[in-house]
Amino acid sequence: MFLKTLSVVKIKNVLLVTVPDDPSDKMVYELQEQVLRSLEKHRSTGVILDISLVNVMDSFFARTIAETTQMVSLMSGMTVVAGMQPNVAITATELGLTLGTAFSALDVDQAFEILNKALS
Amino acid sequence: MNYSNSNYITVFEQWEDQKKFFCFTEKDAENLQKLHTISAQSCDEVVESLYDHLLQFEDVRIFLSNPEMIKRLKESQKQYFLEMTAGDYGEAYYEKRINIGITHKRLGIPPRLYMGAYSYYVQLMLPKIYNHVDFDQKQAQELFLTFFKIINLDQELAISAYVHAVESVVMQQAEEIIAMSTPIMQIWDGIVVAPVIGTLDGQRTQQFMEQLLNQIVETKSTIALIDITGVPQIDTATAQHLIDTINAVRLLGSNVIITGIRPIIAQTLVHLGINLKEIITKPSMGAGLKVALDMLSIKTS
Amino acid sequence: MLVDKLTAQGATGLSITSESDIVACRKVIRDLTTQLGFGMTDVTRIVTSVSELARNVYVHAKVGEMRWNSMRSPGKIGIEIIFEDKGPGIADINQALEPGFSTAKSMGMGLPGVKKLMDELEIVSVDGKGTLVKVKKWAKVK
Numbered sequence: 230m231f232l233k234t235l236s237v238v239k240i241k242n243v244l245l246v247t248v249p250d251d252p253s254d255k256m257v258y259e260l261q262e263q264v265l266r267s268l269e270k271h272r273s274t275g276v277i278l279d280i281s282l283v284n285v286m287d288s289f290f291a292r293t294i295a296e297t298t299q300m301v302s303l304m305s306g307m308t309v310v311a312g313m314q315p316n317v318a319i320t321a322t323e324l325g326l327t328l329g330t331a332f333s334a335l336d337v338d339q340a341f342e343i344l345n346k347a348l349s
Numbered sequence: 350m351n352y353s354n355s356n357y358i359t360v361f362e363q364w365e366d367q368k369k370f371f372c373f374t375e376k377d378a379e380n381l382q383k384l385h386t387i388s389a390q391s392c393d394e395v396v397e398s399l400y401d402h403l404l405q406f407e408d409v410r411i412f413l414s415n416p417e418m419i420k421r422l423k424e425s426q427k428q429y430f431l432e433m434t435a436g437d438y439g440e441a442y443y444e445k446r447i448n449i450g451i452t453h454k455r456l457g458i459p460p461r462l463y464m465g466a467y468s469y470y471v472q473l474m475l476p477k478i479y480n481h482v483d484f485d486q487k488q489a490q491e492l493f494l495t496f497f498k499i500i501n502l503d504q505e506l507a508i509s510a511y512v513h514a515v516e517s518v519v520m521q522q523a524e525e526i527i528a529m530s531t532p533i534m535q536i537w538d539g540i541v542v543a544p545v546i547g548t549l550d551g552q553r554t555q556q557f558m559e560q561l562l563n564q565i566v567e568t569k570s571t572i573a574l575i576d577i578t579g580v581p582q583i584d585t586a587t588a589q590h591l592i593d594t595i596n597a598v599r600l601l602g603s604n605v606i607i608t609g610i611r612p613i614i615a616q617t618l619v620h621l622g623i624n625l626k627e628i629i630t631k632p633s634m635g636a637g638l639k640v641a642l643d644m645l646s647i648k649t650s
Numbered sequence: 651m652l653v654d655k656l657t658a659q660g661a662t663g664l665s666i667t668s669e670s671d672i673v674a675c676r677k678v679i680r681d682l683t684t685q686l687g688f689g690m691t692d693v694t695r696i697v698t699s700v701s702e703l704a705r706n707v708y709v710h711a712k713v714g715e716m717r718w719n720s721m722r723s724p725g726k727i728g729i730e731i732i733f734e735d736k737g738p739g740i741a742d743i744n745q746a747l748e749p750g751f752s753t754a755k756s757m758g759m760g761l762p763g764v765k766k767l768m769d770e771l772e773i774v775s776v777d778g779k780g781t782l783v784k785v786k787k788w789a790k791v792k
Contacts, residue, residue, distance in 0.1 A: 251673060251676060251677065253669065253670055253673045254669045254705070255670075284694065284697075285676060285680075285694060285697045285698050285701055287698050287701040287702050287705070288702060288760055289701075289705060314694075315691075316691045316693075316694040317694060319691055320694045320698045321698075323763070323766050323767055324698060324763035324764075324766065324767060325762070325763055325766075326763075
């Protein structure tokens with residue numbers, strides 16, 4: 230629960246990115262940078278953004294996720310956003326936010342399933 | 350999103366407005382302080398006399414049977430009476446009055462009883478003000494009018510608090526009914542079902558959305574079947590809420606299947622220009638369930 | 651908690667001068683609304699609005715401040731949050747409230763979205779002089 234920094238872990242061909250509960254703008258920028266750099270370095274084909282700790286998602290954060298998804302896709306990867314909290318989903322919907330072409334999963338396990346199915 | 354805020358309990362800004370509405374001015378506050386000596390002198394007498402009066406009535410005696418309780422009530426009654434002429438009619442005054450009203454409701458004392466007490470106050474105070482040596486006829490009239498205003502304001506607060514308390518009970522019951530009419534349950538590993546019965550208004554859809562999303566996350570269900578066979582009609586706002594719900598469910602990583610769209614609902618949705626193109630719809634819950642099981646690759650014979 | 655520390659110092663405001671202040675604004679309002687008794691979803695709505703508005707101040711005016719007032723009466727709670735800056739101002743407020751309109755590189759969901767998340771939204775802006783945005787949210791409590 231006390232995660233303060235972004236964590237990017239490579240698991241086989243997937244990058245698992247865990248975002249802390251209240252990410253600053255700087256951290257959101259960093260997320261995009263790190264994901265793209267790691268993607269290039271490890272030649273990963275899937276990215277899981279675990280946002281289960283995140284308790285606020287505004288238009289800036291949503292836009293960055295949507296953009297990152299597009300960039301990952303240009304680098305022939307696939308992005309799954311996992312574990313969005315119900316309150317965050319309700320607010321995001323009311324705010325009119327979307328995650329672009331990113332897939333959604335209830336948790337990291339299901340995100341792996343989605344990626345395995347799509348990438349196999 | 351849209352809370353139908355109770356109009357009976359005002360916020361403090363509105364309390365200031367309310368005083369204006371009752372033509373209660375700074376001058377009245379000063380006037381009441383002039384009456385404070387009279388109040389302080391006659392406080393014991395007024396309250397004793399009030400209780401003698403009240404206790405003549407059978408239905409009052411039912412409420413006030415315990416001597417200890419009567420003693421306590423008399424004390425707080427005295428406090429109440431003295432505060433009326435204490436000169437401070439700000440936030441604290443307002444809050445105390447509201448809380449007294451709410452307490453009355455909780456104790457089950459009907460408004461009729463304490464409304465009678467106000468009338469009795471006026472009766473007792475009138476001669477005291479008019480016969481006081483310090484005031485001439487014109488002053489006495491002005492002071493009495495002021496006293497009458499604070500009585501009116503106090504009555505208004507007591508009634509507002511009472512109505513608010515009653516309203517809260519009604520609302521709580523309404524909420525319970527709402528919760529009962531949208532049971533959300535897991536019918537299969539990975540599938541939740543939410544039959545919606547009755548009219549969907551803003552507040553209800555709101556609650557429904559929260560419950561459905563929480564249930565989806567708790568049970569890790571990737572499919573939510575929303576059956577609206579029991580929804581008699583739908584308006585723009587509700588349709589929008591329904592779309593919001595579907596989008597929110599998708600953000601979580603789950604899919605929605607809507608079942609039981611009746612002709613009238615289909616007509617309304619199309620006329621409203623609501624796009625359900627990307628949403629799976631099925632005529633009945635059974636058909637919806639079959640699709641859901643197929644999606645999860647669960648074999649049924 | 652940050653809000654307790656600020657309240658102890660008698661503060662009901664926070665200045666916005668850097669990007670990290672956006673996080674501070676969110677934290678204070680999250681603590682405050684939670685303490686007041688808002689439900690989880692409402693807290694998220696309010697904090698998300700704060701995030702949008704604080705970022706608007708930082709992006710468009712660089713410097714500004716956030717002030718708050720909480721209200722509590724029997725059965726009802728409320729919060730009022732004010733954002734003020736001396737930035738360039740909003741040329742056309744009605745346009746800014748249209749979904750999809752954006753001067754900065756966002757989704758254009760900022761102001762119209764905030765309007766949807768909060769109960770009241772008030773904008774006063776003088777071209778070239780600055781902007782004041784006031785939002786309110788109410789909730790019934792038992």
